Each structure stands twice: as C-alpha cells, then as structure tokens.
Amino acid sequence: MPGVSRFPSFARAVVLGVLLGAAACGNDTPTTPTTGTSTAAAVEIYTGTLQPRALGFYSFQATGTGTASITLGSLTNAATGRPLDAVLQIGVGTPVGEGCSVTNATTTPPGLAAQLNHPVVIGTYCVQLLDPGNLATASNFAVRIQRP
Amino acid sequence: MDNTVLFLSPDMKHIAGCVLVAVLGTACGDDAPASTPTAPTTIAPPTVTEVWEATLAVGATRFYSFTVPQNGTVNITLARLTEGGADAATPVNIGTGFPAGTGCSTASTAAYSASETPAISVTQPPGVYCVKIMDAGTLTVPVAFRVLIARP
Numbered sequence: 001m002p003g004v005s006r007f008p009s010f011a012r013a014v015v016l017g018v019l020l021g022a023a024a025c026g027n028d029t030p031t032t033p034t035t036g037t038s039t040a041a042a043v044e045i046y047t048g049t050l051q052p053r054a055l056g057f058y059s060f061q062a063t064g065t066g067t068a069s070i071t072l073g074s075l076t077n078a079a080t081g082r083p084l085d086a087v088l089q090i091g092v093g094t095p096v097g098e099g100c101s102v103t104n105a106t107t108t109p110p111g112l113a114a115q116l117n118h119p120v121v122i123g124t125y126c127v128q129l130l131d132p133g134n135l136a137t138a139s140n141f142a143v144r145i146q147r148p
Numbered sequence: 149m150d151n152t153v154l155f156l157s158p159d160m161k162h163i164a165g166c167v168l169v170a171v172l173g174t175a176c177g178d179d180a181p182a183s184t185p186t187a188p189t190t191i192a193p194p195t196v197t198e199v200w201e202a203t204l205a206v207g208a209t210r211f212y213s214f215t216v217p218q219n220g221t222v223n224i225t226l227a228r229l230t231e232g233g234a235d236a237a238t239p240v241n242i243g244t245g246f247p248a249g250t251g252c253s254t255a256s257t258a259a260y261s262a263s264e265t266p267a268i269s270v271t272q273p274p275g276v277y278c279v280k281i282m283d284a285g286t287l288t289v290p291v292a293f294r295v296l297i298a299r300p
Contacts, residue, residue, distance in 0.1 A: 048250070059247035095213035095247040095276055124247055124276035
C-alpha cells in the first residue's frame with residue numbers, strides 16, 4: 001500500500017531530523033585552549049648584490065611568537081662566482097623611514113648554521129646586511145630567514 | 149488512522165524533515181544572545197607628522213616605513229614636487245601598504261601632483277606600514293619631493 005510504504009520513509013526522515021537536531025545541541029565539550037600563537041616556521045630567502053661599504057635590507061612578517069633565525073648562507077664574487085669568506089654584519093630590527101633600524105646584530109662570514117637568532121612576536125621586522133669594509137668587489141649574497 | 153501527514157508528497161516530507169532540523173537547531177543552545185556586542189573601535193586622529201624628503205630618479209621607486217601605534221587615521225600628502233627648483237607639473241604615483249621583502253607592498257597606486265590636500269587617507273590598525281612613491285613612466289628628469297605622513 002503506497003501510503004503505508006511511504007510512512008516509514010517519512011518517519012525515518014523525522015527521526016533523522018530529530019537525531020541531527022539533537023546532535024547539534026547538547027553540551028559543547030570544551031577544547032584545550034592553545035597557548036601563544038606559535039606557528040610553523042617559514043623560510044624566506046633574501047638574495048641580492050652588495051657593493052663594497054654598502055648595505056641592504058629585507059622586510060618580513062612574523063606571524064607568530066618565536067625565534068627568527070638569520071643565516072648568511074652564501075657570498076660570492078658577483079663577477080666570477082668565486083665563493084668569498086668576507087665578514088659581513090647581519091642585523092635584525094624594524095623598518096623605519098628608508099632603512100632598517102637594527103636592534104640586534106653580529107658580524108660573521110657565510111656559514112651553514114644560523115649566525116643570528118632573535119625573539120619575535122607577531123609583527124613586521126627587517127634583516128639588514130652591511131659590509132663594514134671587507135668586500136673588495138660587488139658580491140652576490142643569500143640570506144636565509146627562518147621565522148614563525 | 150486519519151493523519152494528514154500521510155498525505156504529504158515525498159518532496160514535502162523531506163522538506164518537513166529539514167524544517168524540523170532547522171527548528172531544533174534554532175531552539176537549542178544557550179539563552180545568551182546570538183552575537184556578543186563588541187566595544188566600539190576608537191579611531192585616533194593623526195597627531196604625529198613625519199616628513200619624508202628625497203629625490204626620485206627617472207624610472208625609480210622609493211619607499212618609507214612608519215609605525216602606527218594605535219588604530220587611527222593616516223593621511224599622506226604629497227606636499228611638494230619640484231624639478232630644478234621649480235614646481236613640477238608631472239605627477240608621480242603614490243601608494244601605501246606594508247614593507248615586504250626589499251620593497252613596499254601596495255594594493256594599488258595612483259598618480260598625484262603636489263597638493264596641500266592629503267592624497268591618501270586611510271584608517272589603519274597598529275602596525276608597520278610604508279608609503280611608496282614611483283615614477284609613473286612620465287619623468288624625464290629627477291624630481292625632488294616632500295611627503296607628509298600624518299599618523300596617530
């Protein structure tokens with residue numbers, strides 16, 4: 001009988017509706033609050049050519065709290081491509097005016113391990129690379145910036 | 149059994165089920181208001197003016213970074229634009245955004261000539277921002293400029 005055969009279908013729909021509605025209600029089980037705003041680290045690469053006695057800077061956004069690790073990873077003669085071990089200054093700070101206001105800096109030759117670590121919170125920062133007088137010619141560089 | 153529900157078409161029965169779910173969903177929950185009112189946001193007026201003076205070379209782009217310490221209005225004025233000491237008629241492109249990489253990331257720029265009226269007026273939350281000025285492709289000689297950045 002069509003009417004009877006459709007009734008269970010409708011009943012199922014009502015029961016399903018009630019169950020879904022009930023599922024939507026009930027106690028909201030609290031979840032464990034997250035602490036801080038730490039996020040997965042991201043890496044940015046700052047590359048360019050540095051003239052003798054010159055400087056350059058690169059701005060980046062920290063999207064969480066943590067440590068920004070700066071590595072002067074590569075320095076080569078721009079004309080020949082030959083690796084250089086000249087000591088340069090790398091610093092981290094905040095973009096101000098037409099430059100980077102450095103609050104933490106170190107002098108270092110290029111290497112594979114981070115030479116400068118700096119605590120950061122969410123915000124805008126900059127990395128500055130400066131030749132204090134050790135470059136004899138224009139040099140290509142690569143700086144690795146790992147930040148939260 | 150005289151039940152009018154039995155005479156609903158299959159489509160109507162499905163609709164009835166969905167309505168029931170919606171009604172139950174609406175009925176449950178806390179007795180609290182659906183949305184919690186938030187405190188009105190205070191927009192601070194500009195109280196500090198930074199002066200950026202430099203020279204823009206042909207085909208060049210320059211930018212200047214500044215900090216907005218609290219939610220407020222930022223006015224950017226191209227106060228002076230000269231070439232060889234005389235007022236320059238050629239407009240330059242100006243935009244505002246945030247420092248990113250080796251530049252200033254802006255959503256857009258537009259051409260402006262020198263004026264006492266702010267070229268750009270925006271409300272910004274606290275943060276570091278930048279103003280970018282660039283040759284729109286029309287400069288034939290370098291121009292000296294003065295940009296005023298009024299911020300909270």
